Amino acid sequence: MKKSSEEIDREREEAWVGDAVLALYVREWLIREKGQIDGEAFVRATSNDFLRLKGNPTSVEAEIGRVYRDGGLQAGFDFIETQLIPLFVQREKVRARQQARR
Numbered sequence: 001m002k003k004s005s006e007e008i009d010r011e012r013e014e015a016w017v018g019d020a021v022l023a024l025y026v027r028e029w030l031i032r033e034k035g036q037i038d039g040e041a042f043v044r045a046t047s048n049d050f051l052r053l054k055g056n057p058t059s060v061e062a063e064i065g066r067v068y069r070d071g072g073l074q075a076g077f078d079f080i081e082t083q084l085i086p087l088f089v090q091r092e093k094v095r096a097r098q099q100a101r102r
Contacts, residue, residue, distance in 0.1 A: 001025055014061075014062035014066055014069070015058045015059075018061035018063065021080070025076070025077050025081075026045045030042060044092075050087075052097045054084060056071075
């Protein structure tokens with residue numbers, strides 16, 4: 001079923017907010033986990049390439065935006081923690097193994 005223009009606009013608006021929640025969470029998470037700013041890891045964790053592991057990147061960010069809207073910042077953070085961070089950690093382990101072979 002094709003989305004209407006209004007549905008597309010709404011999803012983009014939700015994704016815009018979701019992107020901001022994701023960016024804040026990932027920045028705080030990286031500082032907490034690594035003890036420093038890691039811009040490259042930030043880009044990897046918030047990239048469309050990474051978000052595609054979960055689904056359409058805009059739809060994933062829109063879902064984060066809806067969770068934030070309905071439950072607040074902590075709900076958005078909890079969603080990211082349970083739905084995205086495990087995938088990111090797994091992907092980073094694979095990346096580290098591949099780089100160790102080089």
